[in-house]
Amino acid sequence: MLFRGRFNNSIDSKGRASIPARFREVLSTEFGDDCVVVTELDDGLAVYPKSEWDRIEAGVEALPDDEEIKDDLFLTLISPAVECSFDKQGRIQLTEALREFAGLGDGNRDVVVVGVARKLMIWSKATHDEMRSEAAARIKSNKAQIKKLVLAFLQPHSGGIYLDGTVGGGGHSKLILEASGPEGRLIGLDRDPEALAKAAEVLKPFGDRVVLRHSNFSEARQVLAELGVAGLDGMLLDLGVSSYQLDAAERGFSFRSDAPLDMRMDQSEGETVADLVNSLEADDLSRIFREYGEERYARRIARRIVEVRQQAPLQTTRELAELVRGAVPGGKAPARIHPATRVFQALRIYLNRELDHVAEGVRAAIDLLKPEGRLAVISFHSLEDRIVKRIFREQATGCICPPRLPTCVCGHTPRVALLSRKAVRSSEAEIALNPRARSAVLRAVQKLD
Numbered sequence: 001m002l003f004r005g006r007f008n009n010s011i012d013s014k015g016r017a018s019i020p021a022r023f024r025e026v027l028s029t030e031f032g033d034d035c036v037v038v039t040e041l042d043d044g045l046a047v048y049p050k051s052e053w054d055r056i057e058a059g060v061e062a063l064p065d066d067e068e069i070k071d072d073l074f075l076t077l078i079s080p081a082v083e084c085s086f087d088k089q090g091r092i093q094l095t096e097a098l099r100e101f102a103g104l105g106d107g108n109r110d111v112v113v114v115g116v117a118r119k120l121m122i123w124s125k126a127t128h129d130e131m132r133s134e135a136a137a138r139i140k141s142n143k144a145q146i147k148k149l150v151l152a153f154l155q156p157h158s159g160g161i162y163l164d165g166t167v168g169g170g171g172h173s174k175l176i177l178e179a180s181g182p183e184g185r186l187i188g189l190d191r192d193p194e195a196l197a198k199a200a201e202v203l204k205p206f207g208d209r210v211v212l213r214h215s216n217f218s219e220a221r222q223v224l225a226e227l228g229v230a231g232l233d234g235m236l237l238d239l240g241v242s243s244y245q246l247d248a249a250e251r252g253f254s255f256r257s258d259a260p261l262d263m264r265m266d267q268s269e270g271e272t273v274a275d276l277v278n279s280l281e282a283d284d285l286s287r288i289f290r291e292y293g294e295e296r297y298a299r300r301i302a303r304r305i306v307e308v309r310q311q312a313p314l315q316t317t318r319e320l321a322e323l324v325r326g327a328v329p330g331g332k333a334p335a336r337i338h339p340a341t342r343v344f345q346a347l348r349i350y351l352n353r354e355l356d357h358v359a360e361g362v363r364a365a366i367d368l369l370k371p372e373g374r375l376a377v378i379s380f381h382s383l384e385d386r387i388v389k390r391i392f393r394e395q396a397t398g399c400i401c402p403p404r405l406p407t408c409v410c411g412h413t414p415r416v417a418l419l420s421r422k423a424v425r426s427s428e429a430e431i432a433l434n435p436r437a438r439s440a441v442l443r444a445v446q447k448l449d
């Protein structure tokens with residue numbers, strides 16, 4: 001178990017800060033009761049379990065004496081550290097110097113205590129609120145950055161016809177419609193009916209310039225045929241799950257809350273993850289974890305699932321997450337990423353056949369573009385991006401005959417031009433602030449005549 005969660009609190013007139021019971025429990029079960037309070041560079045105080053702190057101090061101590069940073073770390077981090085323990089009421093004493101550093105005083109006693117994996121952070125509430133709004137503004141501007149690039153690649157224009165294959169909450173679609181006014185039209189697809197309902201609200205102001213359809217983007221060809229559309233000026237695929245889907249606990253995409261093991265992107269069809277984990281053979285489960293989650297302990301986890309389900313079927317996200325934690329070596333130790341993350345990703349990708357659809361969807365998209373039409377794809381993990389990259393490269397390549405043949409016999413001609421030689425990635429800042437932005441990769445092509 002790691003420290004997670006955020007609590008508002010206040011320090012008392014003697015400078016003691018109450019640490020929420022949930023954090024004290026993690027501390028005493030996982031680390032032991034003693035801790036160390038240190039000043040961090042962002043005006044916050046960090047509370048480290050003593051064992052964690054000893055590791056950090058030993059790491060700094062081991063740096064060569066001539067490394068300039070060693071002195072800096074001693075000065076800013078190690079020397080001001082204060083050992084402390086809890087009193088009977090679960091409070092720690094913050095020295096005057098620590099309080100002064102964090103901007104805490106008589107008129108300013110409100111604090112926010114945040115669990116950050118292996119340490120706790122304490123900020124004055126005023127500092128915390130300021131940091132949060134700055135962070136939110138940075139995330140927003142970075143998201144806007146990727147959105148701007150999508151528009152730069154698609155170059156929407158009035159009279160053009162565009163397809164957003166993953167309309168989700170309608171964010172990108174709205175921008176495409178704005179940029180292609182007054183005559184541009186947009187067809188929006190999503191396999192999740194709930195997403196479509198949200199998009200319908202957001203896109204209402206564009207009236208009959210928008211048509212929304214409940215469909216998999218791999219079936220875009222049929223949708224266009226039904227609508228009598230012969231070709232597209234641009235198409236976007238923003239792959240993966242939306243924040244909205246992750247936040248809807250009952251959909252079972254996240255183990256942060258306990259919910260039935262569902263994870264279907266389209267709840268109107270097919271099996272759920274519960275069906276998979278309670279019926280597949282250990283070998284099949286193991287292959288899924290390895291192929292789609294790159295999970296090192298795939299076999300162990302699969303065997304454990306088969307063992308446990310003999311007592312009773314697995315039903316909830318927490319049950320599965322805890323099972324995985326117990327099955328992998330060191331799974332109970334604190335870690336930055338929960339040991340079940342890769343297993344959940346693998347089951348979701350397999351259940352929804354996500355990679356098959358990406359390959360089919362990207363190929364169909366290239367067929368459906370008019371000459372000079374543009375396709376942009378945003379991937380969220382390397383498995384998806386690998387497929388997109390391979391298809392783009394293959395379609396951008398001319399003759400594929402072996403070099404030893406004197407003349408071309410394959411007749412292969414390039415169908416698209418790459419719009420950027422290198423993939424565009426989310427900025428470091430966005431990744432640090434918003435883990436869901438991890439490895440967002442944008443690639444784009446333009447159809448040739």
Ligand SMILES: C[S@@+](CC[C@H](N)C(=O)[O-])C[C@H]1O[C@@H](n2cnc3c(N)ncnc32)[C@H](O)[C@@H]1O
Pocket residue numbers: 165166167168169170171172173189190191192195215216217218238239240241242243265357358
């Ligand atoms: C990252 S979100 C898209 C967010 C959207 N671009 C926006 O700006 O709000 C991905 C969406 O794609 C949908 N989706 C994923 N795979 C799909 C597929 N094969 N066909 C259609 N929709 C799909 C998901 O249901 C989800 O709503």
